[in-house]
Amino acid sequence: GHETELVLLPTRAAKRVAVVGAGPAGLAAAVELAGRGHAVELFESDATIGGQFKLAARIPGKEEFVETLRYYTRMLEVRGVTVHLGRRADLDDLTGGGSGPRAEEGRAFDEVVLATGVEPRIPTIPGIEHPSVLRYDEVVNGAPVGDTVAVLGAGGIGFDVSEFLLHDVHESLEHWMQRWGVTDPALERGGLTTKVQAPPRRQVYLLQRKHSAHGKGLAKTTGWVHRQTLKDSGVEFVGGVTYDRIDDDGLHVTVRRDEKDETGEALLLRVDTIVVCTGQESVRDLVEPLEAAGVTTHVIGGADVAAELDAKRAIKQATELAARI
Numbered sequence: 001g002h003e004t005e006l007v008l009l010p011t012r013a014a015k016r017v018a019v020v021g022a023g024p025a026g027l028a029a030a031v032e033l034a035g036r037g038h039a040v041e042l043f044e045s046d047a048t049i050g051g052q053f054k055l056a057a058r059i060p061g062k063e064e065f066v067e068t069l070r071y072y073t074r075m076l077e078v079r080g081v082t083v084h085l086g087r088r089a090d091l092d093d094l095t096g097g098g099s100g101p102r103a104e105e106g107r108a109f110d111e112v113v114l115a116t117g118v119e120p121r122i123p124t125i126p127g128i129e130h131p132s133v134l135r136y137d138e139v140v141n142g143a144p145v146g147d148t149v150a151v152l153g154a155g156g157i158g159f160d161v162s163e164f165l166l167h168d169v170h171e172s173l174e175h176w177m178q179r180w181g182v183t184d185p186a187l188e189r190g191g192l193t194t195k196v197q198a199p200p201r202r203q204v205y206l207l208q209r210k211h212s213a214h215g216k217g218l219a220k221t222t223g224w225v226h227r228q229t230l231k232d233s234g235v236e237f238v239g240g241v242t243y244d245r246i247d248d249d250g251l252h253v254t255v256r257r258d259e260k261d262e263t264g265e266a267l268l269l270r271v272d273t274i275v276v277c278t279g280q281e282s283v284r285d286l287v288e289p290l291e292a293a294g295v296t297t298h299v300i301g302g303a304d305v306a307a308e309l310d311a312k313r314a315i316k317q318a319t320e321l322a323a324r325i
Contacts, residue, residue, distance in 0.1 A: 008323050011036045015110035017325065018043065020089045020286065023051025025301025025314035026115030027072040032322035033113075034079035041082040041109075043089035049073065051117045052302065053311055055140045059160045060167045068311075091289045111296040111325060114287060115318065118280035118302040123152070127246030128276075136161050136277045146272020147202055150251045152243065153277035154208035159215060159226045161277055166200045166233045179232070200233040205269055211240045211258055240264070246274060282306040298325075 014037050019030040022044035034040040050069050057065035096108035120135045151158050178196040185191035214237045215227045244252040250271050256264035282303045290297040301314040
């Protein structure tokens with residue numbers, strides 16, 4: 001609905017633009033900038049495109065995200081973007097020095113778009129280096145996880161990881177209908193019947209520091225689905241938590257009933273694995289060096305705002321930037 005405001009016309013002054021990071025923001029920026037006629041090079045340290053969006057596509061119910069990545073893979077080819085996979089861009093790459101792509105020409109890029117995304121925030125907890133502790137990205141990428149798990153952080157990522165640990169990402173339609181009590185309306189009035197719950201693959205504890213309800217910040221139209229899924233799978237919600245330490249016995253916490261509870265109750269969760277989902281931090285290590293070198297630099301996506309990652313917001317921000325350059 002922004003057709004008269006967001007206009008991507010052919011550029012009158014083609015520039016050489018480097019885009020660093022191939023998550024949703026970087027992909028949208030590269031494709032739209034190239035579509036306007038700029039010469040674009042996209043740098044991605046991983047071997048494939050996608051960033052955090054690629055992780056999200058592995059969560060049950062979000063499999064269709066793969067289609068977005070398929071679209072961008074094709075559009076990078078159509079728009080003629082030069083893609084450097086498995087290459088972490090450094091200052092030399094972006095300013096034209098060293099062995100960068102413009103070194104032989106002795107020229108820098110005219111502008112740089114930093115879409116370097118985020119990295120997991122690691123909380124300060126005694127014993128956080130214990131081998132039972134994993135980051136959320138390690139878990140989603142296939143790191144071995146035990147039968148009992150404590151998930152630290154009940155934001156969107158905490159809920160996603162909990163679902164990932166409980167259900168198969170390739171759930172069949174039949175299993176989904178059984179799990180939600182959905183059937184053929186010809187068989188039952190309204191197409192509803194009794195839920196049939198399969199035993200969860202793991203025992204999961206979902207913990208948060210806040211005393212508010214778990215999942216309060218989730219989207220209004222889908223949050224109830226995620227909360228109900230975890231409840232049906234026997235996930236234990238624990239709020240008002242202070243993380244005391246991690247050792248061979250498990251996770252030691254203090255649970256306070258409300259803000260007025262000054263002492264709380266000590267609790268030991270004897271879990272096999274502890275998954276850290278306590279937020280993200282923007283990756284911005286190239287910002288200051290580029291600005292110091294006098295390079296026009298734009299920061300978008302998770303590198304701009306790490307809180308509550310939103311692919312739609314990142315794509316919109318990138319597209320609006322592409323319209324301005």
